[in-house]
Amino acid sequence: MTAVGWTGVTVDRGAGHRVHALPDVTAGTATLDAAEVAARAARVADAVGAEAPGRTSPPEPTGPPPQVVARTG
Structure with a gap:
């Protein structure tokens, strides 16, 4: 590993527990306005x-x- 970073996420419970990366929804969602985001x-x-x-x-x-390794046993 050469670096560490993070991305904030939120769970929109009003929209059926949808998970959103915060940088993707800066304008808001169906139930979260831009100010709340x-x-x-x-x-x-x-x-x-x-x-x-x-x-x-x-x-x-x-x-x-x-590489996908098949389970055994």
């Missing part, structure tokens, strides 16, 4: 602090694709 993102950022940068996009793979 921003408030949740701020609380996550405050909790994490400056220990690791927040990610706003998925990381790029740097190695070979994973």
Whole structure:
């Protein structure tokens, strides 16, 4: 491992417990307005602090694709 990052997520219980990455829903969702999403993102950022940068996009793979190993037994 060469780096650590994080992405804040929220669970929208009003929409059937949908999980959203906060950077993907800055304009809000069907039941969360943009201000509530921003408030949740701020609380996550405050909790994490400056220990690791927040990610706003998925990381790029740097190695070979994973190999699926069949279960035995």
